[in-house]
Amino acid sequence: MAVRLTLVMILALGAAAPVCTAQVSHRFGDRQPQPRRPETIRIATYNVLNLFDHRDDPALKGDQDDMPQAKPIPECRELAKAIRAVDADIIALQEVESLEALQSFRDEFLADMGYEYMASIDVGYYRGVENAVLSRFPISGAKAPANARIDRVKRHGGGWADPPKENVPRTFQRTPLRCDITTPEGYELTLFNVHHKSGRSNRYHREGEALALVDRINTVARKDPGRNIVLLGDFNAAPWDRSMDVYRDAGFIDVMADPTRERHKTHESDRTLDFILLNSAAHRELVPGSAHVYGVKSPPKSFDWKNDKRPPEAPSDHYPVIIDLVPSDQP
Numbered sequence: 001m002a003v004r005l006t007l008v009m010i011l012a013l014g015a016a017a018p019v020c021t022a023q024v025s026h027r028f029g030d031r032q033p034q035p036r037r038p039e040t041i042r043i044a045t046y047n048v049l050n051l052f053d054h055r056d057d058p059a060l061k062g063d064q065d066d067m068p069q070a071k072p073i074p075e076c077r078e079l080a081k082a083i084r085a086v087d088a089d090i091i092a093l094q095e096v097e098s099l100e101a102l103q104s105f106r107d108e109f110l111a112d113m114g115y116e117y118m119a120s121i122d123v124g125y126y127r128g129v130e131n132a133v134l135s136r137f138p139i140s141g142a143k144a145p146a147n148a149r150i151d152r153v154k155r156h157g158g159g160w161a162d163p164p165k166e167n168v169p170r171t172f173q174r175t176p177l178r179c180d181i182t183t184p185e186g187y188e189l190t191l192f193n194v195h196h197k198s199g200r201s202n203r204y205h206r207e208g209e210a211l212a213l214v215d216r217i218n219t220v221a222r223k224d225p226g227r228n229i230v231l232l233g234d235f236n237a238a239p240w241d242r243s244m245d246v247y248r249d250a251g252f253i254d255v256m257a258d259p260t261r262e263r264h265k266t267h268e269s270d271r272t273l274d275f276i277l278l279n280s281a282a283h284r285e286l287v288p289g290s291a292h293v294y295g296v297k298s299p300p301k302s303f304d305w306k307n308d309k310r311p312p313e314a315p316s317d318h319y320p321v322i323i324d325l326v327p328s329d330q331p
């Protein structure tokens with residue numbers, strides 16, 4: 001009964017917002033995920049846009065109260081439909097409220113998908129969302145230290161954004177989530193799930209986050225030079241931004257090297273913001289041609305995200321990015 005009342009309350013809160021009545025459509029990406037290839041593992045990333053559950057978190061109040069942000073049930077169903085279509089063995093998610101919210105979503109909408117393993121860690125972000133991973137394979141070593149420092153990095157060369165005049169950022173806005181994953185065949189990889197700070201005026205912050213993350217990755221690589229490392233998520237940057245140069249300079253390979261193509265856009269604003277980057281060890285196992293964007297339906301260009309109610313058929317403003325790997329270390 002309490003859940004029903006909560007849903008009624010949420011619907012009532014959203015009733016004042018005008019509904020986007022224009023037809024949703026596939027604007028970018030592939031209309032359907034590519035077929036799975038035999039004896040491969042599928043990895044994906046998907047920003048699920050405020051996956052807040054329907055339980056009140058007393059720590060979130062005022063402008064950041066979680067209840068008005070609770071994901072409507074129709075949108076949850078559409079999110080689940082997209083995740084089912086992707087059928088990834090490992091999927092990195094951004095904008096998840098908590099491990100409890102992730103488990104509730106999985107149990108309600110994805111119970112038969114085999115996602116026995118989960119990770120989601122509170123990093124102290126004021127909005128109350130964090131990065132998460134659903135996996136069919138065991139997860140170990142999940143780490144995301146809250147408010148991790150980024151102010152000790154060194155910027156070499158040119159092309160960097162100017163630091164802000166005030167309030168130079170000292171920490172990650174959302175610390176990347178590290179997960180070590182081992183398949184039944186014994187193939188091991190390390191994921192770093194990223195959600196960099198957004199906004200055109202925050203390039204300096206994103207550059208600091210990228211440099212600090214590369215330092216963390218280098219620590220892993222020094223201990224295990226042959227480690228398969230996958231860096232994926234919502235980078236909130238264009239492919240040519242300096243923050244993305246940081247990863248390329250560190251040896252990471254963008255699996256979709258031509259982001260200007262319409263089918264490689266990952267955000268309904270006509271931009272490429274989401275990436276999967278591989279180090280050389282993981283890139284050896286990439287199935288050629290498997291990298292693609294699943295173009296989940298989007299509202300029309302006339303959609304006003306500040307005032308219009310999001311149509312449930314378009315449950316997120318981002319699209320999933322997908323790759324397949326052969327779970328066997330190639331020399």
